[in-house]
Ligand SMILES: Cc1cc2nc3c(=O)[nH]c(=O)nc-3n(C[C@H](O)[C@H](O)[C@H](O)COP(=O)(O)OP(=O)(O)OC[C@H]3O[C@@H](n4cnc5c(N)ncnc54)[C@H](O)[C@@H]3O)c2cc1C
């Protein structure tokens with residue numbers, strides 16, 4: 547397609563949201579152009595990613611040339627650096643995710659109705675309920691080959707069908723955690739994980755080598771839009787994938803309808819691509835940034851921001867980790883990230899003094915340098 551032609555859809559970002567959207571659209575016959583600020587990976591590159599370069603120096607998946615900035619408050623100076631682990635590259639966060647594939651429970655989709663309103667918090671219900679969502683969970687789990695035991699988690703969302711793959715085998719640390727948890731009367735189950743426990747969907751079974759979460763999978767046993775959705779979309783012939791393409795503005799026509807996307811190509815030159823529909827899938831932070839940058843006479847505060855809500859109410863996925871030493875080898879570095887989980891503390895419990903709760907997961911195995919730094923910090927060294 548020539549540069550001046552109008553695509554059916556322009557999708558910005560090729561991660562979890564964008565990648566799936568691209569696959570669905572191209573398989574339905576739509577002509578799609580995808581803008582991705584990062585690169586197209588080769589699986590062999592994932593073998594070159596080690597703990598020092600990835601975790602400590604934040605290169606590769608974190609894109610060394612692309613700096614974020616951070617400031618403690620609006621009066622302080624922004625300091626450039628790497629602060630988040632948001633991805634760059636085809637597949638977005640699904641390339642280096644851990645693959646934990648939980649479903650929302652029905653009550654999590656209706657937090658305002660079930661818990662609110664709450665002073666100081668903007669609680670909201672999702673505009674659909676679990677019943678409406680469930681067929682899409684089934685579709686996504688089938689596409690990504692989720693491994694797990696349906697119904698094993700008594701606190702989890704109800705499931706009408708089993709997972710497409712059996713759960714992964716426990717490693718030593720999983721047995722240790724399971725034994726200890728059961729002693730405390732807690733319910734232990736296999737974490738539903740979008741990693742092949744057996745050959746599935748034309749992809750190999752996991753070989754349990756470790757270096758999994760935070761890293762790409764060299765054999766595509768870990769599901770990602772890089773491994774599944776984008777290759778399928780490319781083979782349809784309906785996708786024009788433009789990597790190293792950083793979108794910075796969505797333009798609108800006189801009626802206020804999105805018309806084109808302006809982006810920087812790999813040389814830093816400005817380019818424009820036209821489409822009838824534009825999908826913004828640049829993860830939570832990048833999408834808000836792009837919408838706010840897309841200012842015009844019609845939308846002086848950016849697109850979709852007439853209510854000044856874009857970029858507000860961001861929800862972080864808060865993780866607290868506990869690390870400890872055991873007297874016998876636990877082989878925690880083998881296999882995919884945490885194999886067992888406990889969900890007894892997920893629902894609200896008024897005796898705790900706050901709403902909602904959380905899950906406890908066997909941690910993704912920490913690697914030697916990160917573990918040592920963590921242990922040293924804990925000892926104040
Ligand atoms: C290390 C890690 C582990 C995780 N583990 C899990 C897990 O086990 N289970 C789970 O459910 N979730 C996990 N997550 C979270 C999950 O990966 C994200 O929630 C999910 O990928 C978000 O999807 P998204 O489409 O919104 O954004 P992303 O997947 O991040 O995709 C956004 C894409 O847009 C591109 N982009 C951004 N801005 C622009 C721009 N201006 N122009 C062009 N392209 C742009 C990015 O390069 C990226 O490819 C993990 C995340 C990380 C970082």
Ligand code: SF4
Pocket residue numbers: 741751752753754755756757758759762763764765766767768881882
């Ligand atoms: S542990 Fe399995 S899924 Fe993870 S990177 Fe290795 S082979 Fe891939």
